[in-house]
Amino acid sequence: MAKAAESPPEVIPDAETARRLLRMMALIRRFEERTEEQYTRARIGGYCHLAIGEEASTVGAIDALEEGDCLFASYRDHGTALAVGSPPAAVMAELFGKETGVAHGRGGSMHLLDVPRRFFGGWGIVGAHLPIATGSALALDYRDQPNAVLCQFGDGAVETGSFHEALNLAGVWDMPIVYQIINNQYGMGTSVEQSSAEPELWKRAAAYRMHGERVDGNDVLAVREAADRLLRIAREERRPSLLETVTYRFRGHSVADAGKVYRSPEEIDSWRQRDPITRFGVFLVEHGIISAAEIEQMWAEVSTEVKEAIDEALGAAFPDVDTLYEHVYGDPKWREQFARMGAGAPFGERDEERPWQT
Amino acid sequence: MAKAAESPPEVIPDAETARRLLRMMALIRRFEERTEEQYTRARIGGYCHLAIGEEASTVGAIDALEEGDCLFASYRDHGTALAVGSPPAAVMAELFGKETGVAHGRGGSMHLLDVPRRFFGGWGIVGAHLPIATGSALALDYRDQPNAVLCQFGDGAVETGSFHEALNLAGVWDMPIVYQIINNQYGMGTSVEQSSAEPELWKRAAAYRMHGERVDGNDVLAVREAADRLLRIAREERRPSLLETVTYRFRGHSVADAGKVYRSPEEIDSWRQRDPITRFGVFLVEHGIISAAEIEQMWAEVSTEVKEAIDEALGAAFPDVDTLYEHVYGDPKWREQFARMGAGAPFGERDEERPWQT
Amino acid sequence: MADVTYREALRRALDEELERDPDVFLMGEEIGRFEGSYKVTAGLWKKYGAKRVRETPISEEGFVGAGIGAAMLGLRPVVEIMTINFILVAMDQIVNHAAKIHYMFGGTVKVPMVIRAPGGAGAQLTAQHSQSLEAWFAGVPGLKVVAPATPADAYGMLKTAIRDEDPVLFYENLVMYNVTGELPADPEALVPFGEAKVVREGTDLTIVAHSYTVQRALRVADSLSRDGVEVEVVDLRSLRPLDAETVAESVRKTNRALVAEEGWSTYGVGAELAARIHFLCFDDLDYPVERVGGAEVPMPYSKPLELAALPLESKIEAAARSILTQCGVL
Amino acid sequence: MADVTYREALRRALDEELERDPDVFLMGEEIGRFEGSYKVTAGLWKKYGAKRVRETPISEEGFVGAGIGAAMLGLRPVVEIMTINFILVAMDQIVNHAAKIHYMFGGTVKVPMVIRAPGGAGAQLTAQHSQSLEAWFAGVPGLKVVAPATPADAYGMLKTAIRDEDPVLFYENLVMYNVTGELPADPEALVPFGEAKVVREGTDLTIVAHSYTVQRALRVADSLSRDGVEVEVVDLRSLRPLDAETVAESVRKTNRALVAEEGWSTYGVGAELAARIHFLCFDDLDYPVERVGGAEVPMPYSKPLELAALPLESKIEAAARSILTQCGVL
Numbered sequence A, B: 001m002a003k004a005a006e007s008p009p010e011v012i013p014d015a016e017t018a019r020r021l022l023r024m025m026a027l028i029r030r031f032e033e034r035t036e037e038q039y040t041r042a043r044i045g046g047y048c049h050l051a052i053g054e055e056a057s058t059v060g061a062i063d064a065l066e067e068g069d070c071l072f073a074s075y076r077d078h079g080t081a082l083a084v085g086s087p088p089a090a091v092m093a094e095l096f097g098k099e100t101g102v103a104h105g106r107g108g109s110m111h112l113l114d115v116p117r118r119f120f121g122g123w124g125i126v127g128a129h130l131p132i133a134t135g136s137a138l139a140l141d142y143r144d145q146p147n148a149v150l151c152q153f154g155d156g157a158v159e160t161g162s163f164h165e166a167l168n169l170a171g172v173w174d175m176p177i178v179y180q181i182i183n184n185q186y187g188m189g190t191s192v193e194q195s196s197a198e199p200e201l202w203k204r205a206a207a208y209r210m211h212g213e214r215v216d217g218n219d220v221l222a223v224r225e226a227a228d229r230l231l232r233i234a235r236e237e238r239r240p241s242l243l244e245t246v247t248y249r250f251r252g253h254s255v256a257d258a259g260k261v262y263r264s265p266e267e268i269d270s271w272r273q274r275d276p277i278t279r280f281g282v283f284l285v286e287h288g289i290i291s292a293a294e295i296e297q298m299w300a301e302v303s304t305e306v307k308e309a310i311d312e313a314l315g316a317a318f319p320d321v322d323t324l325y326e327h328v329y330g331d332p333k334w335r336e337q338f339a340r341m342g343a344g345a346p347f348g349e350r351d352e353e354r355p356w357q358t
Numbered sequence C, D: 001m002a003d004v005t006y007r008e009a010l011r012r013a014l015d016e017e018l019e020r021d022p023d024v025f026l027m028g029e030e031i032g033r034f035e036g037s038y039k040v041t042a043g044l045w046k047k048y049g050a051k052r053v054r055e056t057p058i059s060e061e062g063f064v065g066a067g068i069g070a071a072m073l074g075l076r077p078v079v080e081i082m083t084i085n086f087i088l089v090a091m092d093q094i095v096n097h098a099a100k101i102h103y104m105f106g107g108t109v110k111v112p113m114v115i116r117a118p119g120g121a122g123a124q125l126t127a128q129h130s131q132s133l134e135a136w137f138a139g140v141p142g143l144k145v146v147a148p149a150t151p152a153d154a155y156g157m158l159k160t161a162i163r164d165e166d167p168v169l170f171y172e173n174l175v176m177y178n179v180t181g182e183l184p185a186d187p188e189a190l191v192p193f194g195e196a197k198v199v200r201e202g203t204d205l206t207i208v209a210h211s212y213t214v215q216r217a218l219r220v221a222d223s224l225s226r227d228g229v230e231v232e233v234v235d236l237r238s239l240r241p242l243d244a245e246t247v248a249e250s251v252r253k254t255n256r257a258l259v260a261e262e263g264w265s266t267y268g269v270g271a272e273l274a275a276r277i278h279f280l281c282f283d284d285l286d287y288p289v290e291r292v293g294g295a296e297v298p299m300p301y302s303k304p305l306e307l308a309a310l311p312l313e314s315k316i317e318a319a320a321r322s323i324l325t326q327c328g329v330l
């Protein structure tokens, strides 16, 4: 049922696919590196989780999405947004809290999204977006849309009650969804062995009579092949499945964590040897699909792209403070509904002259 | 791993054990029948869930408990209380809301308990007592007590997030606990097939690398043998396990439900053929362990016992209304702590002369 | 039009909205074959089938979350939580998600979802099944919370809730399901949010209440009028948005106020109302606002204890009399 | 004695209680090897080992429940919820179980458990990580809720909480962890529950606050005193039990009150306090009680928006000035 985590990709990709995948991984890598730097320059606030090292798991799966499919992810979502095609400038602008950001500066690093591209968010409560993603699959099913949902989350989310309830609902209701565990082997400083009674996470699928499998999450082709196959099953046979992609984060949990207390230098090093981007590059050169020069060229391009994104984001404006109360409610009638709330408490008094109210 | 649900008991019990088991099942059956009648006479209020038909699952497992072991159960707990040895009069008194009840009238039908006998409650939120029971196992472990916990719940609880989080914690922490699914095949009107993506519930154990097994829940000896074996593993090897006992409730979900809309007469009838008490009686007579006369005698005894329990409970006093605010807090200092809460809201004003405050 | 029960009013609103809009669907435990634990969805599963009336396992966190996801894609789920006591396992989905999504998404996604949940006490359901938690939700930006007290309002407000673009917690009350009343002749006569209603006019004291307590207040008013005291009863109907103006107008007239609720009033609905009445009617009040709520204990099972804990008419009336006596009206 | 941070005060209290009582143990995510997401448990795992400092998976519902079960058998778990935002997945265990067990069991079992959870906003953590939900717990019979505002109180009240026989929600604040102050010389000088404290004396206005907002209030008081106005600041310290008397005594002296809090004040802590102050000081107030709280929106990420949403000193001061101006003091 599961593949050995080390199996080499059998499929040799066409040059175009190869370029697309490699370039996106490179773009994410460079974007994350510069993001880290921007954070240290205090242009980014709050929590900031980098996905350096996990590019293959993100890109391989998202590349298998088709028009109309839906995507949900965790707060480690910068690469996710880039992978769906959100403009790097709009992603960086969100990290900077600018009005031109993908969430107009309301969401920040953990809550990126791109509704036109069907990316329904980076979410901050571990495990909680699984039921929501399951509900979006229910909506596709309700409307007989031939699409599927890809829901990505970390290994730590597997131990939450939400994981259990979501997968059981998807199983008993035959929902078109693929749950992808991006297993980077730690939830903050806690290893999978410490937190999971069954550390082979893909095996959890059996509890829901669901197909489960594990692939090498640092092998972009293996991830893509598996995601594509499982998404097809979801679209065509309306069956859910669980895909575990085993990978590693080179950085700490967030920029505030060095990531060294709970991981040995040897362990970190052994994974650096399996850097998904280097690996894929070497593979492509070996098979003569892309030249080393082309790859260098690619890195130069993405570096410029990220630099331009930063410049554009820096130039963008912050949201207008007067819009603070916009979008709390979406119903056009809400102001009317709240009109009689009157004085006596902050809410509903914004039109009055009370200086301590924004 | 699982036993066929129909396997006959190999073990032939000694006469004393046989009598004890049969008598307790008979006592529960009679107690529940009279409880139903008392409810229709409006002596019992609230929700009232009868376990008629499930006696073997309850009694078989609880009979395997040893001194110092802990027991947790759901709201379908009248038989549970009787099985741990709580006086029928104290159990009936609780159903009547009397001060002499096992919870001094504070708990009622769903919240029976007997702390001296280590029965830590019938609980009302489906699935929620699993984490709590797991915590009591943690306490046994913390204090190196050679005991174990038996946690009983219904099939419906398996789909709650609490089930997942509790079993994973027990698995990853090696807790001395046996989780018993009393699978009566319905959660209210919902069948296991409708609610569970993996209707063979015992298989859920594998998701936690835990031993799981299914036994015929209407075969008191099979239940007892399995519970005894798994409780030993918990006590001696400090490993948790999941035991599914397959049974059926002859009545509706609660006294307010006829139980017929979602179950066919044929289905109900086929299970009545496998009445756990009749079956065990026939088995004992066939093997010459107990005579038919003795069994009749037993029924007469338990009927009297229940009748006396009802009479005693009827005669008992209701709690004194002045004790309404007793036991909200257990710290001796609480009155002092709340003293300055003063007037302005109901709480803390009980000493004042404000007639609408009890 | 003949009187119908509160339960039937809800059922009709659901039926008519299911009929009207194919995007509306129901989700919850036992709402299909079983016709609802309290029979509010009786007949709907037979009429609309399993797709429109979806039965769920016991997974509140899961199916409330699923409702949110479905709403984000444009459906209009009406999720039933069997009783509000069980909503505690789904709090994160409602408070951290349903309430915040529209804002977090910078306005690019809406969550048009209704969560129906009955609360209340009085049937000896004990501590874990007798709560009134609506005040918590009423304090959450992004949520709307309504608590109709009559069949007509239940009917009109449930339709408003289903057609609203935001997540709405629709608070019901177990004891109220059998209460009867008239329904409007016009099925499109929806009841707006944010408008409290003076359900009984009076001059001497204003009793502010919501949900089932409104009916208790009306009985108290009747009893007091026999002593020549006229109590005005204001039914809040919606807790967020809250109509403070109607309440204030009433108190400016009566100069006295009592807030009654079934839940615990410390940090409860009564606290917010008392604070606002004092703020808005500072110069009008003859006497401080009194509050009557359920006794602040986990609800006990035993009938005499439960009766002592409930905010019955007798307690509300005693509080009203004490105010009126202090003010020399009685 | 040298000043220590709020974080260090908590760490010491935990250390000393672990040392004192073998039944005390800690449970939570990342509290061991990782030394706590906010480093409150630094060094304790190394010192006491995995049994006394138990690291958990991401299963709040599971391990809060496990804490309850352990407490029922006599242990004294101190459970850390990384931030109060995550407590929403464990609400049922706290509200339907921890709070009710002693009562439901007719007094035969106790739940001596502490739940530590930091709340607050200001570090751009956005909507799902910036909440103050303490008011909800303060309304639940069976729970005790405390919210110390200084290192000394954090130290003294955490010890009181651990030795208390009832479940206690110990509310902290992320922004406060680095605030410094003195600790009492006597490690046994515990701080009792239910006693608010006048942390600054004044004659013109009383500002009532809890947790981090107390420190904002003190800065506002300093600023106003430059204009010759003396503000009295009352630190509630504990929300349930609530010390209404100390608050009332202060307002009877100043005749004016402002309640400030970091959370949303509609249906919040401010509502209960405003209601009580009006009730207890009906004839003493020159002006209705004002409330300042966080803007009632899901907290936005962008810095300018977040600043606009926070109840900063500037807003509290503006509210204070407006009261004082209305009353002719300024």
Ligand SMILES: Cc1ncc(C[n+]2csc(CCOP(=O)(O)OP(=O)(O)O)c2C)c(N)n1
Pocket: A074, A076, A124, A125, A126, A153, A154, A155, A156, A157, A158, A184, A186, A187, A188, A253, D029, D058, D060, D082, D086, D089
């Ligand atoms: C319910 C909940 N509990 C705790 C947290 C705090 N927290 C944020 S990320 C994290 C670790 C999650 O690990 P994993 O799921 O493996 O994702 P990764 O960070 O490795 O990508 C924790 C515990 C949270 N956000 N939500």
Ligand SMILES: Cc1ncc(C[n+]2csc(CCOP(=O)(O)OP(=O)(O)O)c2C)c(N)n1
Pocket: B074, B076, B124, B125, B126, B153, B154, B155, B156, B157, B158, B184, B186, B187, B188, B253, C029, C058, C060, C082, C086, C089
């Ligand atoms: C969290 C929660 N949701 C819903 C309910 C309402 N409810 C009470 S019993 C029940 C069915 C439980 O079925 P099962 O676990 O199989 O136990 P059984 O009644 O069959 O013994 C439900 C849904 C509840 N008590 N708790």
Ligand SMILES: [Mg+2]
Pocket: A154, A155, A156, A182, A183, A184, A185, A186, A187, A188
């Ligand atoms: Mg991880």
Ligand SMILES: [Mg+2]
Pocket: B154, B155, B156, B182, B183, B184, B185, B186, B187, B188
């Ligand atoms: Mg069942």
